[in-house]
Amino acid sequence: MAEMGFTITELVEAQAQVWNLLLSYLKSMCLKCSLELGIADALKKQGKPMELSELSFALSIPPSKFDCFRRFMTTLVHLELFAEQQDDSGATKYILTPASYLLVKDETMNITPFLTLILDPIMCDSSHVFMPWFKSHKETPFEFYFGKGFWDFVGEKPEFSKMFNEGMASDSRLVSEVVMMNCKDVFNGLKSIVDVGGGKGSMAKSITHAFPGIKCTVFDLPHVIDSLEEDRQPGVEYVGGDMFVSVPHANAVLLKWILHDWDNEECIKILQRCKEAIPSIADGGKIIIIDIVVGASRNKHPYAVETQLLFDLLMMNITSGRERNECEWRKIFLSAGFIDYKITHFLGLRSIIELYH
Structure with missing residues (x-):
């Protein structure tokens, strides 16, 4: 029997696809739980592969939850957040993957604070009212859910603003x-740069250290x-203002x-406003944009574009913004009075755009 021209096999496979979409929120919850348990930190601290019993003991998982924890780790391994390997005796042990290495809190490239932010209910709850x-x-x-815009909310909530x-x-x-390892030449020849919306100054600190x-x-x-006050880097200037009004003058602006x-x-x-702050291309001026270019990525993972599109929905959810493909970026650049740009796909899902006038 077929419905609307679809075979039973197609419909059963479609059910599996829909179920996968239905349960995908549990992937986020597994990630959140792994952060809160500190699984990556425990594996890093041990310095060698750990059996499930060792890992559960290190995380203070009670014996009554041992089998549930085993099932949980099985899913995390399937999601490639962690990996299994067999020792000479055939025992299964757990190790870090590149993904879980990013969750180790004392590593320079730790992204846990960003994940904690995106998983916070303030960021997630409004998705229920699409x-x-x-x-x-x-x-x-x-705004529909909380009664005010995201940036107003951030300004009124010091703890969330800190997060x-x-x-x-x-x-x-x-x-x-990654920029300093793979795209350092972007900053060659510059005498000054303004990091617009630079927050705590992490990018500026790295640029100052390298150049x-x-x-x-x-x-x-x-x-x-x-x-x-406590996070200022010597040699870096900190200026308050509104990027919609004016931007401090420099050879280059970083966005x-x-x-x-x-x-x-x-x-x-x-x-x-950034264009007004920099010299022309003839005098070495440029804007350096680090952002997603939808459909363009060095990441060959089949979910790369899907992740870019999901980030677009995140932007739709909380701000008036969006992720853009190259055609959409080009229209903005031309409308703002720029004459040329160069895109380098270097950072997973994001790219560097050098913009000139």
Whole structure:
């Protein structure tokens, strides 16, 4: 029997696909639980593969939960967050993977604060109201759910603001490590750079360390800059202001994961203010954008584009922004008065865009 021209086999396979979508929220919950348990930290501390009994003991898992923990780890291994290996006696032991290495809290490239931010209920809860939001006049599901825009919410909640800044800083540490290893030439020849929306200054610190001759300025909202008294890097200038009004002058402006927070018209305004702050291409001026270019990635994982699209939905959920493909980026650049750009796909799902006028 077939319905609408579909075979029974196709419909059964489709049911499996829909069930996978249905249960995908448990992937996030498994990730959250692994962070809270500190599984990656325990494996790193041990310094060698661990049997399940050793791992459960290190994490203070009671014996009554041993079989549940085994099932949990089986799923995490299937998701490639951790891996199994057999020793000479045939015993199964657990090891870190590249993914779980990023969860080790004392490592430079630890992204736990960013994951903690994205998994927080404040970031997740408004996704439950997509349907009524589509039929409302509110700008975002976040505003529909909480009664105010995301940036207003951040400004009124010091603890969440701190979590947000720490999450962004952890991402900047990873990005700066990769940029300085693989794309260092982007900064060659620059005498000064302004990190717009630079938060805690992680990118500026890395640039200053790698290029002592570049004068770095962290530019962000006044309340963000005022909160950095204990985190300031010697040799880095910190300036408070509004990127929609003006940007400090420099050879180059850095916009790391900034433009995806804003709609097209707002992006054009930001880029125009940045354009006013830098010299022309003939005098070595440029804007350095680190952001997603949808459909373009050096990451060959089959879920690369899917992840980019899911990030687009995250932006739709909490801000007026979006992730963009190259055609959409080009329209913004031309509208803002720029004449040329260069895209380098270097950072997993994100790219470096060098923009000139």
